[in-house]
Amino acid sequence: MKSNFLSHSNEYTLDEWLSYLESLHTSEIDLGLTRIGEVATRLSIDLSFAKVITVAGTNGKGTTCAFIEHTLLSKAKTVAVYSSPHIERFNERLRINQLDVSDQAIVNAFKKIEQARQDISLTYYEYTTLAAFLVLMIEQPEYIILEVGLGGRLDATNLIDADIAVITTVDLDHQAFLGNDRETIAKEKAGIIRANQLTVLGETSPANSVLAHANALKAKVIQRDSAFFVEVHSNNTWSWHNSNFRFDNLPVPNIPLDNVATAIAVICLLLSDITESELANNIKETKVAGRTELFKAKCHVMLDVGHNPLAARYLKHYIQTNAQAIRYTKIHAVAAMLADKDINSTLNELTGVIDQWYVASLSVSRGAKAEVLAQSLSLAKASVNCFDKVEDAYKMAVSQAQPTDLILVFGSFYTVASIRKLLL
Known part of the structure; x- marks a missing residue:
């Protein structure tokens, strides 16, 4: 089936490819980096040309990614976001400078993966993540924001070493795959943290397993209510500050304020010239489909x-x-x-x-x-x-x-x- 499909792959549309991918693996979710890692090696996957921000968490990943993206774009940076699942079109999963990638770019990537994987079985998500990486290697944006699909440690996005790891929140979800308590789930999400690299924690009281893992790796932790602070005022404004920046009279966002606050912590690590008025404008403008x-x-x-x-x-x-x-x-x-x-x-x-x-x-x-x-x-x-x-x-x-x-x-x-x- 595989060889026959590949031999006729030039004839297939994106929708036909996606239907084919759904039939390739016995499980919809099969966590682990061994299979996808082997195929990534064969494809010479390398995103070191960009600054990579990987965002994990139970909730708030998509809105955190969106605000970082919007702010970087407002400073004339080139930015890609890989996220899942999509709401209406598969192409939503990878956008570059806020434009969804084309069907043809994805299909071309699928063909390369099909040739490289040989007898290795990949899940739909693993296959599509590799496709995103191949498209990114061609487009080469300055910043790549990766939204973790499930957990962190064994998620396909974790093939890439993040320059900044972000963990928004940790709560009970996907227990069948991640564990039955918050500490166990948090440890899985902490798997995106890299040694000596920056780590932004959006919760005021992160799970002990996250802090322990970060400390063991000597990661540089930026934690809410420790390294950055948020104050909500009675006049429908709020403030954000750390040791280097202070932003007052920020408007109430269209997306969760906690996620905007976490995103600002990332932005302050990336941009030295961001101003209060620029942030306020981005807060007013940032909206995300399907989030309130x-x-x-x-x-x-x-x-x-x-x-x-x-x-x-x-x-x-x-x-x-x-x-x-x-x-x-x-x-x-x-x-x-x-x-x-x-x-x-x-x-x-x-x-x-x-x-x-x-x-x-x-x-x-x-x-x-x-x-x-x-x-x-x-x-x-x-x-x-x-x-x-x-x-x-x-x-x-x-x-x-x-x-x-x-x-x-x-x-x-x-x-x-x-x-x-x-x-x-």
């Missing part, structure tokens, strides 16, 4: 890819704050999740702010059935409607909502993707 993304349809519709208890707690706080400001009459939630997530804890974080639930099944291999979500909400005695499709759940929510209501769509990248295309 607000649309105005019949009523306000908010999309968020949050899919674990930590993300749900942030959503609850965000909605409560905005509900007071905008004065929503009712809040409707359209939710669909993957079966391997902590569905019960995630949904129940939000039961106090949601007036009406519309839960749906996800039609992917790992998708949870609507009835599973409904069962999780039953103890809270919430008002719940079940649907076979996310689109149907959303349409019912729209039909029930008033112009002064909010519809929250959340639970998975798949959930957001289903509705975002309708809103666009």
Whole structure:
């Protein structure tokens, strides 16, 4: 099959390649760097031409990457971001100077990998990560920002030695692969740290396993509330400072403030001439698809890819704050999740702010059935409607909502993707 596909590869579109990649490996997730490392060696993967920032964490990776990217671009730097998963198009996974790479660039990279891997089996994610590296070697941007897909130590992005390692937050998620407690999960994420290199920690109280690993490697740790500080003021502004920089009267961001604060710590390591007015402007401008993304349809519709208890707690706080400001009459939630997530804890974080639930099944291999979500909400005695499709759940929510209501769509990248295309 492999040789036949390769011999006709010039005829195949990107979508056909992606379908082929899905069939190559027995598991969707198969952590480890041995197989991909061998293929990377054969391809002579080398990103040493760029400054590499690798971002790991349970939540906040995408928004942290986006703010670093936006600020570097505002200073006329060339910047690439590799992230996953995508919301609508596969090409979103690699953008250079905020432009998604072309189908042809990805296909060309796939052909090289197919020739090099021979009998080595790669997962979809490993294959696509190598493709991103090959495209980057051609484009050679000054800065490369790598968002870790899962964990850190054994993630495909960890083939590359980071100049700056960033860990946003650590909480329970992906326990089947990373461990059942915060310290164990944190140790996996700390695997992106390199000896004697810079490490930015976005939490005020990082896990002990992260600190121990960083100390063992003699990494240069920049930790919140130790090396940089954040103050939130009552007049909807906030301040950030460290020993070299101070930025006051910063506006409230469109993305989580904690992630912006972490990103600023990275920016101050990269740019010596960043100003308060430049930062303030970038904070106003930076928005990320699917992260508390607000649309105005019949009523306000908010999309968020949050899919674990930590993300749900942030959503609850965000909605409560905005509900007071905008004065929503009712809040409707359209939710669909993957079966391997902590569905019960995630949904129940939000039961106090949601007036009406519309839960749906996800039609992917790992998708949870609507009835599973409904069962999780039953103890809270919430008002719940079940649907076979996310689109149907959303349409019912729209039909029930008033112009002064909010519809929250959340639970998975798949959930957001289903509705975002309708809103666009």
